[in-house]
């Protein structure tokens with residue numbers, strides 16, 4: 432990777448982190464309401480995976496998708512406006528935090544259903560193949576999805592039909608309060624994917640450079656027609672499952688240990704050591720990101736709510752006159 436690419440990774444991770452830290456404040460002030468799931472700690476996955484894509488590739492995500500949406504290029508203003516339910520939001524204010532969507536960028540959500548994205552991604556890849564397109568589909572999901580039938584159906588069909596899907600499992604070791612080790616006998620998730628004939632391997636999901644390398648290799652293989660790949664990205668969420676969670680299922684010391692592997696200072700340190708950024712450059716990036724976040728807040732605050740008369744739009748087919 433060139434120095435510019437590596438700085439891009441760092442900048443994206445900082446954008447996601449600062450954005451969500453601001454979202455916590457806005458949530459506490461009741462400016463954002465409803466469910467909200469933070470990605471803090473997992474930023475190396477979204478940035479490392481999505482940098483490997485080309486325009487025209489599709490992305491399917493989960494309810495923990497602010498980072499995926501930002502790294503996929505959806506403007507921060509459109510993401511935050513969506514969380515404020517404004518018409519200027521990327522889903523027209525009808526989706527909120529869990530349903531960020533941007534068909535133009537081929538970002539197909541944001542999905543509240545655990546495992547719900549896997550068949551969507553498999554179907555998108557099938558459609559692209561039938562149309563003769565060279566695009567691929569990346570599907571991001573938590574390790575909780577492996578307990579769903581959709582995981583097994585999707586991996587089987589994608590492998591059987593050699594579809595261009597990159598399955599990216601964000602293994603943060605917990606599905607709400609359920610620890611992976613208490614739920615599954617086989618916790619080597621790449622092995623489980625491999626049993627379907629899918630090329631699969633585990634990746635250190637706390638290191639953006641490692642994720643980026645793995646994603647590039649996997650994307651090249653998928654685009655080259657070798658069928659689907661599966662990456663088990665081992666990561667950790669530093670915050671609660673959602674905004675309401677007493678976190679009684681894990682020790683504080685475990686969280687602290689994982690924080691030692693925070694992907695942002697880790698990459699900043701590498702770039703500093705190799706002379707690609709210095710303190711002044713880091714401060715500049717932070718200042719630019721802070722200005723971007725504040726501009727997004729101001730734009731979201733100023734955005735309009737959809738008039739009540741239009742609430743049934745997109746629910747029923749509109750009568751053609």
Ligand SMILES: Cc1ncc(C[n+]2csc(CCOP(=O)(O)OP(=O)(O)O)c2C)c(N)n1
Pocket residue numbers: 495543544545546572573574575576601603605606607672
């Ligand atoms: C089909 C289905 N079952 C249960 C739920 C409730 N639920 C919401 S999030 C979640 C945990 C999923 O964990 P994981 O897939 O590991 O993703 P993470 O939240 O860790 O990113 C569950 C069980 C749901 N949304 N959908």
Ligand SMILES: [Mg+2]
Pocket residue numbers: 573574575601602603604605606607
């Ligand atoms: Mg999980």
